[in-house]
Amino acid sequence: MNTKLTVITxxxxxxxxxxxxxxxxxAQNYKYIEHIIIDGNSTDGTVAFVLSQGLRCVSENDTGVYDAFNKGILMADGDVIHILNADDCYAHEQVVSNVMATITQEESDLCHGYIHQVNSQGNVVQRVGKQLTKNELLQKMRIAHPSVFVRKSVYDNYGRFSQGFKVAGDHEFLLRVWSKVRISFIPEVLVNMRLGGLSNSQVSLSYRESMAAALIHGANPLNALARYYLELLKNKLLSFRSIK
Incomplete structure (x- = not known):
């Protein structure tokens, strides 16, 4: 039986x-894909456009992006789920087929790779992503969540995204499951991600929530606090350099 992917946007x-x-x-060359759009009550014509594309769409108020993620997961019919934000795109036409082949061959529950962060002109700013251990993930969110494909059974077994987080719920979820599932890493760019998302625009909150997620899942409190202030300092220095 062919493995079906649900893409949630x-x-x-x-x-x-x-x-x-x-x-x-x-444009993906993988046939077994359903695409679900979870809209937060847009007023700019988004819903009309989505419906014109013949896609499944729910449009209603939500409590935040992780509420939207969870709605999509509950609606999904696929064996594997990928969350692709509305301002992100697959890097090429074989992304899904490559990922699904890896998941099948390696019998993995979660698969991830690189993403390219791109600016408003479409130019690559940096590559994000890394093959890593849970201890490394406790230190910092080094995984590009838009590259993460997860079997639906993982959500069934370990829960969906915590809505107590506003910008780092993906980090908390990965820490929750990382040592409990089979993980594959693909050393290629899977998604082009436009800069300007929640974690990009709320840097301090992102670091605080990542620190909280790490503490929940076993990080040393002093190390977590030191990492938080280090990341804030690095961000300030980068901002200063960009201004100059």
Whole structure:
């Protein structure tokens, strides 16, 4: 039996970017894909466009992006779930087929790779992602969540995203499951991610929530606090350099 993928796209007023996202899903050479759009009550024509593409769409108020993620997971019919944000796109037409082949061959529950962060002109700013241990993940969110593909059974067994987090729920989820599931890493760019998402625009909150997630899942409190202040300092220095 062929393994089915569900792509979940959360969106709020994403009319300027969602067309590229949808097109990149439709361009995949893997046949067994369903694409679900979870809309947060957009007012800019997003819903009308999505419906014109013949996609499943729920449009209603939510409590945040992780609420949207969870709604999509509950709706998903696929064996594997990938969350592709409305301002992100697959890097090429074979991304899904490569990932699904890896998951099948290696019998993995979670598969991840690299992403390219790109600016508004589409130029690559940096590559993000790494093959790593849970101890490394406790120190910092080094995984590009838009590259993460997860079997639905993982959500069934270990729970969905915690809505107590606003920007680091993906870090908490990965820490929760990392040592309990089979993980594969693909050393290739899977997704182009536009800069400007929640974690990009709320840096301090992102670091605080990542520290909290690490503490929940066993990090040394002093090490977690030191890491938090180190990351804040690094961000300040980078901001200063960019201003100069």
């Amino acid at each position: 959360p969106v709020l007023n994403g009319i300027n970017t969602i067309a590229d996202c949808i097109a990149s899903v439709k």
